[in-house]
Amino acid sequence: MSRLAASLxxxxxxxxxxxxxxxxxxxxxxxxxxxxDRIVLGDLSPTLPRDVLGVDLGPAPAPGRKTxxxxxxxxxxxxxxxxxxxxxSSLPARQDVRRQAERIEAEALTAEVTAAVLAELPLGVxxxxxxxxxxxxxxxxxxxxxxxxxxxxxxxxxxxxxxxGTRRWSTQQATVTLTGVxxxxxxxxxxxxxxxxxxxxxxxxxxxxxxxxxGAITRTDQLVGKRLxxxxxxxxPLRRSVTEAPPVITxxxxxxxxxxxxxITVTRQVVAQQDGAPGQSIRVKPVDDDSRTLVVTxxxxxxxxLAGRGGAR
Numbered sequence: 279m280s281r282l283a284a285s286l287x288x289x290x291x292x293x294x295x296x297x298x299x300x301x302x303x304x305x306x307x308x309x310x311x312x313x314x315d316r317i318v319l320g321d322l323s324p325t326l327p328r329d330v331l332g333v334d335l336g337p338a339p340a341p342g343r344k345t346x347x348x349x350x351x352x353x354x355x356x357x358x359x360x361x362x363x364x365x366x367s368s369l370p371a372r373q374d375v376r377r378q379a380e381r382i383e384a385e386a387l388t389a390e391v392t393a394a395v396l397a398e399l400p401l402g403v404x405x406x407x408x409x410x411x412x413x414x415x416x417x418x419x420x421x422x423x424x425x426x427x428x429x430x431x432x433x434x435x436x437x438x439x440x441x442x443g444t445r446r447w448s449t450q451q452a453t454v455t456l457t458g459v460x461x462x463x464x465x466x467x468x469x470x471x472x473x474x475x476x477x478x479x480x481x482x483x484x485x486x487x488x489x490x491x492x493g494a495i496t497r498t499d500q501l502v503g504k505r506l507x508x509x510x511x512x513x514x515p516l517r518r519s520v521t522e523a524p525p526v527i528t529x530x531x532x533x534x535x536x537x538x539x540x541x542i543t544v545t546r547q548v549v550a551q552q553d554g555a556p557g558q559s560i561r562v563k564p565v566d567d568d569s570r571t572l573v574v575t576x577x578x579x580x581x582x583x584l585a586g587r588g589g590a591r
Contacts, residue, residue: 309374341379342415379415390423400496401461429492525553537584
């Protein structure tokens with residue numbers, strides 16, 4: 279047998295690998311793309327009977343990632359659902375499934391974080407640099423960037439949350455370098471507790487970033503219209519914890535109370551036993567029965583909602 283014939287025979291029998299110039303073609307099923315948190319049978323084969331399209335095959339991978347669904351896993355899922363397992367016979371032995379995704383580059387995320395930080399900073403302070411953020415993959419459909427700033431310093435730590443819909447997909451820590459001197463709202467005079475702060479009570483004072491207390495009030499709108507919880511000195515930076523929303527209900531006032539149950543809503547008048555700001559829980563007594571006390575929640579309109587029931591005072 280000639281050398282050429284022997285080589286051809288060996289190649290045909292799989293005894294030697296093809297030469298570098300040979301072309302080997304392999305066919306592979308394209309990955310199926312999903313955009314939900316779970317993979318269902320209808321994602322793999324939408325032509326199957328309608329009553330099995332929703333059979334759950336497991337969690338979808340992270341955005342931009344792939345997972346593999348074996349035919350055996352589909353058969354088992356059909357059995358669990360009480361369906362005919364032979365419906366899986368037309369499926370590939372293994373099928374790749376990829377989660378649809380949108381990539382947010384580090385530069386784009388940095389720009390969004392910079393804008394969010396600027397909205398929180400006092401007058402006179404600017405962002406010099408943001409470091410520490412990385413590109414992320416999130417589901418498509420629009421995202422929201424939220425920040426939580428640590429104590430304001432020249433180098434301030436910021437926690438960055440990226441949310442799509444109602445789900446948080448990424449949390450990162452960034453270091454934000456700040457420049458400038460904070461024009462901080464302070465009181466013109468010492469004020470007693472219970473004072474509702476007005477524009478006339480406030481002036482701006484230059485305060486170094488490293489001299490601001492933790493949780494400092496940095497903008498006038500965080501102070502004006504709020505009520506002081508305790509006596510506060512003039513000209514000193516204030517913490518947000520020293521103020522509270524003014525009451526929309528005062529003690530002794532008669533207000534509407536709403537009690538709701540499925541299919542029914544009842545409104546009755548009650549007498550407030552405490553001052554109440556939106557979101558606070560206060561005690562009230564029904565106008566026609568002052569022998570018992572109810573616990574209610576105050577809303578911004580000055581109406582109260584039944585939250586619980588207490589005993590007679």
